[in-house]
Amino acid sequence: MSAVKQRVTIIGSGNWGSSIARVCAQNVKKFPDIFEPEVRMWVYEEKIDGRNLTEIINEKHENVKYLPGISLGDNVRAIPDVCQAAKNANILVFVLPHQFVYKVCESLRDVIDKDCRAISLIKGLDYKNNNLLIFSEEIEKILGVNCAALSGANIASEVAEEKFGETTIACKDPKDGEIFVKLFHTDYFDVNVIGDWRGLQVCGALKNVVALGAGISDGLNYGNNTKAAIIRRGLLEMRKFGKTFFGGVHTETFFESCGVADLITTCSGGRNRKVAAAFISSGKTIDEIEKEMLNGQKLQGTTTSQEVYHFLSARNMTQEFPLLTAIYRVIYEKAPPESIALDLRTRLNE
Incomplete structure (x- = not known):
C-alpha cells in the first residue's frame, strides 16, 4: 500500500454519487494514515432557489437536490470544475450517467497524475460501432490508469441511511482491492472483492433492463409470480449474454451482490421498475415519464435496452434473448405490454 496519502475525488454528485461520497468521507477519517481528510466531489453546477448548488452543499454539507435530509460529512467539498476537483487526486471515483463518461475523461486526460487509480460505479455498457464496451x-x-469497478444491491438512499447492504468490487490488481476496501467498506456497507470486472459490469448494465420488465409486469398488475419468472429468466439471459460476448466472465459473479442481489433489489425498488410501471398506464413515452418522476436524473435501463437490442440485431440474435428483446419492443416499438409474459411462456414451452 502506498506511503503517499491518497486524495479522493468523486466524479459525479447525483443521489448515488452523494451517497458514496458520504461513505468515503467517513472512511478517510477512519484511516488518516492512508487518506487525506478531504473528499472532493465534482458537482455539475445548477441553481437552487437562486443559489449555486455547490455553495449550498459546502455550507449545509447536504445535497439538497439529490439527497435531501442527509449529511454528507463536513469533509466533503463540492467543486463545480471537474479538472479542479480531480487535480492531484490519487483515487477517482466515477459515478455519473454513462453518456457523459467520454467527455469528462477527455477533459481529465492531461490533469491527473499517472500514479492515480480509478474505480467505476457506472451502471451501463457503451454501444459503439456495433460493439458493447466496458466502461x-x-x-x-x-x-492510462488502472480502473476497477463497484456494483451491488445498493439503493442510494438506503446506503445513505446506513441500512445494511453488500457490494462487490472487481479489479485486476489485488493491491488496488486492498485500498478500495479501506475506502468503501463499513459496518453497513459490506464489500467483497473479485477479479471478474467484465462480469460485474455486465450485471450492472443488464439488471436495469430486466427491471424495466419487472416494472411492466407491475404496471399490468401481474403479481409476484410473474415478476419472479421475469427475474429468473432475466438472470439467465444476463449470464448468457456475458459469457457469449465478453471473455473471462465467470458464472460465480452472477451470485455476488453485483449479480442476483442487485437484480432483485432493482426489480423491487429501483427507479427503472418504478418508471416502467407508470409508463404502462400513462399513454406517454418513457422519456416523458422519466422527466416527470426523476427530478432531472436519468434512467440507465432505457439507454442500455436500446444498445443491447441494436447489438443483438446486428448479430441476428434477438431470438436468443427473448426477454431483453420483448422489453425493448414494449418500451420503444409499442408492442403489447402483455408480450412480456407471452414471450416468456412461448420460450419456456419450446
Missing part, C-alpha cells in the same frame, strides 16, 4: 476499460484507455 472501466474505456476509462483505462483514455486516462
